[in-house]
Amino acid sequence: MIVDDTLREGMQAPGLAYSREERLRLAGLISRAGVRSAIVAYPPAHPSEAEFTERVVEMRLFREVFGLGRTTVQDAETVFRTGAGIAMHLPFDLGHLDRAMEAVRYARSTGRPVAVAVVNVSEWSLERIVEISKRLDSLGVDIIQLPDTLGQATPGRMREVVSAVASSVGASVEVHCHNDRGLAVANTLAGLESGAQRADCTIMGIGERNGIADLAAVSDFATRALGSDGLDMDALAEAYRYLASILVSKVGETFLFDNLPFFGANAQKHTAGTHAAFSGVFRASEFSINVYAGRAMVEQILASRGIGASEAEIREVLARVKDESARRGVCLKVDDVVRIAGDVIGKGH
Numbered sequence: 001m002i003v004d005d006t007l008r009e010g011m012q013a014p015g016l017a018y019s020r021e022e023r024l025r026l027a028g029l030i031s032r033a034g035v036r037s038a039i040v041a042y043p044p045a046h047p048s049e050a051e052f053t054e055r056v057v058e059m060r061l062f063r064e065v066f067g068l069g070r071t072t073v074q075d076a077e078t079v080f081r082t083g084a085g086i087a088m089h090l091p092f093d094l095g096h097l098d099r100a101m102e103a104v105r106y107a108r109s110t111g112r113p114v115a116v117a118v119v120n121v122s123e124w125s126l127e128r129i130v131e132i133s134k135r136l137d138s139l140g141v142d143i144i145q146l147p148d149t150l151g152q153a154t155p156g157r158m159r160e161v162v163s164a165v166a167s168s169v170g171a172s173v174e175v176h177c178h179n180d181r182g183l184a185v186a187n188t189l190a191g192l193e194s195g196a197q198r199a200d201c202t203i204m205g206i207g208e209r210n211g212i213a214d215l216a217a218v219s220d221f222a223t224r225a226l227g228s229d230g231l232d233m234d235a236l237a238e239a240y241r242y243l244a245s246i247l248v249s250k251v252g253e254t255f256l257f258d259n260l261p262f263f264g265a266n267a268q269k270h271t272a273g274t275h276a277a278f279s280g281v282f283r284a285s286e287f288s289i290n291v292y293a294g295r296a297m298v299e300q301i302l303a304s305r306g307i308g309a310s311e312a313e314i315r316e317v318l319a320r321v322k323d324e325s326a327r328r329g330v331c332l333k334v335d336d337v338v339r340i341a342g343d344v345i346g347k348g349h
């Protein structure tokens, strides 16, 4: 099954933030193409994300709607309140696995569908991935997602990981492959051939850094080779055209080159706040700033400009950055963060 991630992962593409109207129109076009499952937003990031998720649930655009959050009880509650299924990602280190499992247990207790991402499958040992997957399976999660978060896997590695997990669990297996080495589609297809029933994809393959697997390519393969229900390609083409127009107007034509593996600059940019917080795993020091920013990202941006701020000031700057990005439906620049910091820090003196 194709799982659309354009509405959530897509908003991690460098330079992109949707307005509410753009995002709703895009959701309608994706639904009209016949996509049945979608991860639509990250509700714990900002009230606008929760509100959008609620709206998509109410509109019944997809058979399954998921909101994403961390493996914490608080994030699971926030997603639960939207009416959506609860998708959660593990942290990028394995220090607090028991706490993460408690949050998964809580999510399961709500009765909603639960998907959990065992992140970073190109980096962790096969034994560890299988062990964690079995623990998740014993808690009764519906979907175990296997993301190649850093985009470093090969098709052989995805085959190995997916076969090992799929043969050890009863849950459905979903793949989510990043494109840093240009292998997102190949790795996703390798996952589908090895026992994954579900694949996360985005229109034009957009997403964090230079994105994930392209939806049309994966859908075409799934239809031809695996006998999946096909999508309406004419309707899908309209969604592609619409997203291309958003990208050109908001990011500019440079996006085309910047998003290439190897040569483009996007592979060195982060949008996800949680990535900036794990700087030992994610090394980029350039940021695309929207509602997905976090405290660590703001702190790093201010430090790069030699601006010191207290914890409370950083939180206040972050809240204003997110509000402004959501209100204007655009990404902010580093200079905007500095301007906002000037207001916040100035106010306190």
Ligand SMILES: CC(=O)SCCNC(=O)CCNC(=O)[C@H](O)C(C)(C)COP(=O)(O)OP(=O)(O)OC[C@H]1O[C@@H](n2cnc3c(N)ncnc32)[C@H](O)[C@@H]1OP(=O)(O)O
Pocket: 042, 044, 045, 046, 070, 071, 072, 089, 090, 091, 092, 100, 119, 149, 208, 271, 272, 273, 274, 275, 277, 291, 292, 293, 294, 295, 296, 297, 318
């Ligand atoms: C693999 C993926 O790409 S999954 C998608 C990730 N997407 C995003 O991160 C976008 C949305 N993110 C956000 O809006 C923000 O990062 C928030 C709301 C989640 C958190 O914001 P902040 O509280 O300001 O924290 P910040 O982003 O700086 O750091 C993330 C915090 O979450 C913690 N964390 C990250 N992942 C997890 C997890 N799975 N379970 C528990 N804690 C986690 C980090 O350790 C860090 O904690 P700390 O603040 O105690 O250091």
Ligand SMILES: O=C(O)CCC(=O)C(=O)O
Pocket: 009, 039, 068, 087, 088, 089, 116, 117, 119, 120, 145, 147, 148, 149, 150, 176, 178
């Ligand atoms: O859990 C998810 O749906 C997303 C995970 C993800 O984006 C990643 O690990 O790259």
